[in-house]
Amino acid sequence: MTHKARKRFGQNFLHDPGIIQRIIDAIAPHPDDNLVEIGPGQGAITRELLRRCGALQVVELDRDLIGPLADSCATLGELTIHNADALKFDFTALASPELPLRVVGNLPYNISTPLLFHLLSQAAQINDMHFMLQKEVVERMAAGPGSKTYGRLSVMLQAKCRVTPLFLIGPGAFNPPPKVDSAFVRLEPFSEPPLAIEDQVLFAQLVAQAFSQRRKTLRNSLRNWLTAGQIEAASVDPTTRPEQLSLEAFVALANLACKAERPPQ
Incomplete structure (x- = not known):
């Protein structure tokens, strides 16, 4: 698939087979999962998820990627592509009480924080989330009181989710390589929040x-x-x-x- 990464979409395409395998192992997808991937890009994770699950929904903003992505996944399973802005997308429409969502993605660094807040507002319909993010964002997500990185994102996420940083990813795993290190993180929304928030x-x-x-x-x-x-x-x-x-x-x-x-x- 030939496609020039677009800076305005924050595109950095994953290509390292070892990192891809670690990501798939961490997600541990199953055929009965209701999986949705944000920003599949050129399909590095998408194809492996489809091989494991047989069916997958993806949300992709860049129209130029949709045709090549569909072609490369045609023989691997049932791929449903939503050409939409993830910041405005209603993820709850893809879920049901019997099939809560499992959300995965290599999130564009330029929209990662607002996207996390958008997903947080729909967390009741989500079983877990696995994301690649800028390392500093993951540090903020997991930070505790007294840390320089502790802030609004830390408090809001930890009030609703268990935050587990999993492993670091160097710039060389992507094309083009970003100027920052990345990290892979797991978010698990609480079914019963440990703290009762009245409003x-x-x-x-x-x-x-x-x-x-x-x-x-x-x-x-x-x-x-x-x-x-x-x-x-x-x-x-x-x-x-x-x-x-x-x-x-x-x-x-x-x-x-x-x-x-x-x-x-």
Whole structure:
């Protein structure tokens, strides 16, 4: 398949057979899986998934890749191609209670964070997700409090998913090689979240507000939400900065903000 990678689509095509095999082994696909791949590109993972499963759905934005991809997979199984923008795609339409989704993909680095949030909003219909991402993004996803990489993405993902970094992937595994290292990660949405969040929208807003001013203390960054006294009532020091705050503490603050009277503006 001859295709020049397009920078505007963030295309870096995987070609290393050893890495492809490690990815397939980590996913461990089965014939009864409801698998969907985001950004199949030239089909390096697609063909191996089809060989294992017999059926696969893919979401591909680049129309020029669709014909060659269909041709290269024609004898391997049933491939359904959705020519769509994954950031706008309704993944829940592909799922059912009996067949939750397993989502895989080599995610374009330029849209990886908004795409993760888009998928997070549909996590109730997803069994697991396996992604190749920029190494720094995976580090942010799995980071704990006190880490320089801990932030909004860490808190929001860990509130809904178990995050497991699996292995690193060097630039040479791709064509063209990216200027950064990559990593492969597994996300498993909780069937029963370990922490009860009373208002998901408010929780997301509060976390975003806290990290939008991450060098400020909670007393200042959350002043429109909670007073210093209310923050202390949640057993949190109001002089703490957001990157020091655990997921449990963010949940406690958000749940308190659901009930508390907003401070005067």
